[in-house]
Amino acid sequence: MSKKHKISLTEEQLVFSLRNHEKIAIEALYDMYSASLFGVISRIVIDTAIAEDVLQETFVKIWHSFSSYSTEKGRLFTWMVNIARNLAIDKIRSKDFKNQNKNQELENTVNSIDEQNNTVYKPELMGVKDLVETLRPEQKSIIDLVYFKGYTHVEAADELGVPLGTIKTRLRMGIQQLRKHFN
Amino acid sequence: MEDIRAYIESGILELYVLGDVSPDERLQVEEMAQKHPAVKAELDEIERSLEAYALKNAVEPSENLRDRVMGSILTNFGDDNNFPEKPHPVNHKVVELTARKETNFYKYAFAASLALLIASTVALVRVYSRLQQSNNQLEAIQLQNQHFSNRVNLMDRELGIFRDPSFKLLKLQGTAKTPASVVTVAFSAARKKVMIDMGNIKLPENDKDHQYQLWALVGGKPVDLGVFDAKNDSTGMKEMKPIALADAFAITLEPKGGSVNPTMDQMVVLGKF
Numbered sequence: 001m002s003k004k005h006k007i008s009l010t011e012e013q014l015v016f017s018l019r020n021h022e023k024i025a026i027e028a029l030y031d032m033y034s035a036s037l038f039g040v041i042s043r044i045v046i047d048t049a050i051a052e053d054v055l056q057e058t059f060v061k062i063w064h065s066f067s068s069y070s071t072e073k074g075r076l077f078t079w080m081v082n083i084a085r086n087l088a089i090d091k092i093r094s095k096d097f098k099n100q101n102k103n104q105e106l107e108n109t110v111n112s113i114d115e116q117n118n119t120v121y122k123p124e125l126m127g128v129k130d131l132v133e134t135l136r137p138e139q140k141s142i143i144d145l146v147y148f149k150g151y152t153h154v155e156a157a158d159e160l161g162v163p164l165g166t167i168k169t170r171l172r173m174g175i176q177q178l179r180k181h182f183n
Numbered sequence: 184m185e186d187i188r189a190y191i192e193s194g195i196l197e198l199y200v201l202g203d204v205s206p207d208e209r210l211q212v213e214e215m216a217q218k219h220p221a222v223k224a225e226l227d228e229i230e231r232s233l234e235a236y237a238l239k240n241a242v243e244p245s246e247n248l249r250d251r252v253m254g255s256i257l258t259n260f261g262d263d264n265n266f267p268e269k270p271h272p273v274n275h276k277v278v279e280l281t282a283r284k285e286t287n288f289y290k291y292a293f294a295a296s297l298a299l300l301i302a303s304t305v306a307l308v309r310v311y312s313r314l315q316q317s318n319n320q321l322e323a324i325q326l327q328n329q330h331f332s333n334r335v336n337l338m339d340r341e342l343g344i345f346r347d348p349s350f351k352l353l354k355l356q357g358t359a360k361t362p363a364s365v366v367t368v369a370f371s372a373a374r375k376k377v378m379i380d381m382g383n384i385k386l387p388e389n390d391k392d393h394q395y396q397l398w399a400l401v402g403g404k405p406v407d408l409g410v411f412d413a414k415n416d417s418t419g420m421k422e423m424k425p426i427a428l429a430d431a432f433a434i435t436l437e438p439k440g441g442s443v444n445p446t447m448d449q450m451v452v453l454g455k456f
Binding site for chain 1: 192193194197198200201202203213216217226227228229230231232233234235236237238240241242243244245248249251252253255256257
């Protein structure tokens, strides 16, 4: 599937056709969001094959539980990324997965996350460097821990040895930086 | 307005977007977003930035995964049951289905009971008629049995009479009036018994106004020994009135019930010792 053939819809069209169970909706959904979602999943589930299983489960779950999504509660991607993150965390905490010993322990240091970012990120992804420069390291590590690794802010505070209030502030500041950067 | 600002700056909205809030906090944020456009706008901004951040950090899954995902979702695409429905209609339908299942169960149970009842009734009627039949047969057999035992008793008695040495058999021969008539009488002086062998009498049948009367002649005088009817199908030994002594026996045809004295010209048979 080359990029030329990828289907893209506006979020309103997408939500509408997903509600109507149109085939094109799930195709568009996959083309528009699979990479973003896989970015989150593959940072939690390191094994690519298992991460792809989780991505598949994510789309199946999105499709079957779409009725529980409401535009009033926020953007579609926010809803989907939470599903993907939860499924990924469920996967690495499941007995099967632990037995396979393929998981990377949640006690991963921030450094290892950064290492992953450098190694797993595909070179064609533009702007990552800009971003790294935009975000201060302490902001980035918190955002990555919570957004990409599925830590709660309480766990992140423990992990980083930083007070809860500081965690919240850094999260907010980091996201403010992102807003500036993307606008 | 200050409160809203403080709320926005508290960092709760970021945690909400990151899915890191309790259910209570989630409801609170959603309520605030509905009430205050500023909160809603802030949420939207946070969501957009994180979405863009995710896009920046996107990783392409392998190309064949798309088909796999489409396959797993669209395999049963034509099946309406696989489509997500709004929660309430789904619940409603489920309840309805359960109810229907119950109804069906009772329907089938009722039909089954009814069929069973009909089958039982038919079987009962059959068994009853069989029972009736068997009872009838049994009755017939008992009747026959009775008949046979009667016959056997009778014959025993007859045999007894013939074996008893005190019984004497006397053949009463027809008179000039009815020369063909023969009646056999058994008499035991010791037992004072007189019997007529009904199975072996040859007398014209009497009409309903007349009966035959047996007489014993004792010292030339007739003694009444009772009346009887002569029929072709008579059997057995008929015991008459007792008498200890007799010189001869005679039978006359008398008006029904018998007479005090024999009507001599109606004498049919006579026999002497």
